[in-house]
Amino acid sequence: DTGVSQDPRHKITKRGQNVTFRCDPISEHNRLYWYRQTLGQGPEFLTYFQNEAQLEKSRLLSDRFSAERPKGSFSTLEIQRTEQGDSAMYLCASSLGTLAMWNEQYFGPGTRLTVT
Amino acid sequence: AQKVTQAQTEISVVEKEDVTLDCVYETRDTTYYLFWYKQPPSGELVFLIRRNSFDEQNEISGRYSWNFQKSTSSFNFTITASQVVDSAVYFCALSEATAGGGNKLTFGTGTQLKVEL
Numbered sequence: 001d002t003g004v005s006q007d008p009r010h011k012i013t014k015r016g017q018n019v020t021f022r023c024d025p026i027s028e029h030n031r032l033y034w035y036r037q038t039l040g041q042g043p044e045f046l047t048y049f050q051n052e053a054q055l056e057k058s059r060l061l062s063d064r065f066s067a068e069r070p071k072g073s074f075s076t077l078e079i080q081r082t083e084q085g086d087s088a089m090y091l092c093a094s095s096l097g098t099l100a101m102w103n104e105q106y107f108g109p110g111t112r113l114t115v116t
Numbered sequence: 117a118q119k120v121t122q123a124q125t126e127i128s129v130v131e132k133e134d135v136t137l138d139c140v141y142e143t144r145d146t147t148y149y150l151f152w153y154k155q156p157p158s159g160e161l162v163f164l165i166r167r168n169s170f171d172e173q174n175e176i177s178g179r180y181s182w183n184f185q186k187s188t189s190s191f192n193f194t195i196t197a198s199q200v201v202d203s204a205v206y207f208c209a210l211s212e213a214t215a216g217g218g219n220k221l222t223f224g225t226g227t228q229l230k231v232e233l
Contacts, residue, residue: 031218042120042207042223043161050218089159097217104151105221107161 002026004108006092012114013082020078021111025094032075033105034067035091036060043091049075050097082115089113118143120210122224129198129231137193137227139208145169149211150184150191151221156204167191198231205229 005024013019025032030051035043046065048056051072061067064082069075079086089112093105119142129135141150152164165175167184175182179196195202205228209221 033218033220035221040225042209042225043221045220045222048218048220055218056220091161093161095218103219104163104166105219106163107153109158109160112159 004092004094004106006090006108006111008111009109010112010114012116015082015084015115017082018078018080019082019113020076021090021092021113023075023077023092023108025074025092026106027073028096029094029106030072030097031095031103031105032069033093033095034075034077035093037089037091037110038087046077079113082113084115087113087115118145118210118212118222120208120222120224122208122227124227125225126228126230129229131200131231131233132197134194134196135198135229135231137195137206137208137229139191139193139224141189141191141208141210143210143212145212149219151209151211152182152191152193153207153209153223154204155207155226161207164193195229198229200231200233203229203231 007022032049034046037043047067049069052069064080067077089110091110092108095103095105121140148169150167154162181194183192205226207223207226209223211219
């Protein structure tokens with residue numbers, strides 16, 4: 001399987017705990033995106049990496065959220081001191097970077113987080 | 117700010133009917149890109165099509181067709197002779213440039229399509 005993979009697929013945690021998700025993009029893709037999707041809504045942009053550099057963060061990404069892409073390959077998204085409002089599907093996407101804006105993003109299956 | 121509106125929350129059709137999913141967008145950019153994605157019950161978003169703002173030519177791919185009209189800021193999606201396997205949530209998205217040349221997507225709220233026998 002050469003698509004985008006995410007781990008874990010499901011995570012249940014208690015409020016106040018820290019969680020970390022992993023995303024492995026398509027191997028030749030240098031751009032990686034994180035989105036959050038709540039029930040009945042479309043995905044919302046969280047952050048973007050080009051290689052290992054985090055180039056943009058949404059205002060949705062509070063200081064409890066941190067993302068890394070240490071070697072320009074896989075990425076992790078950590079949420080500290082989780083709150084019930086963090087319950088959502090966290091989606092990772094990757095694309096091949098060129099100067100063009102139109103490169104389609106390929107999405108992983110998502111990590112569904114439930115905070116109890 | 118960019119915005120995508122999908123006014124149809126849910127559509128139900130009987131198999132073999134044609135169905136059109138509406139998408140209206142707002143942007144101040146002169147160059148932009150539009151996308152449609154499909155999200156089946158399994159949850160993974162599947163890319164269907166992209167269209168840039170300079171190309172208003174309609175596109176057909178099998179049973180799928182797309183109608184892009186810049187004058188009305190619409191990018192509608194039609195499925196001809198729908199099938200049960202078409203049942204999914206369909207999202208329209210608008211591309212916005214990010215720092216460093218990437219593009220972040222602004223999604224609509226999606227249209228749930230149910231195709232019944």
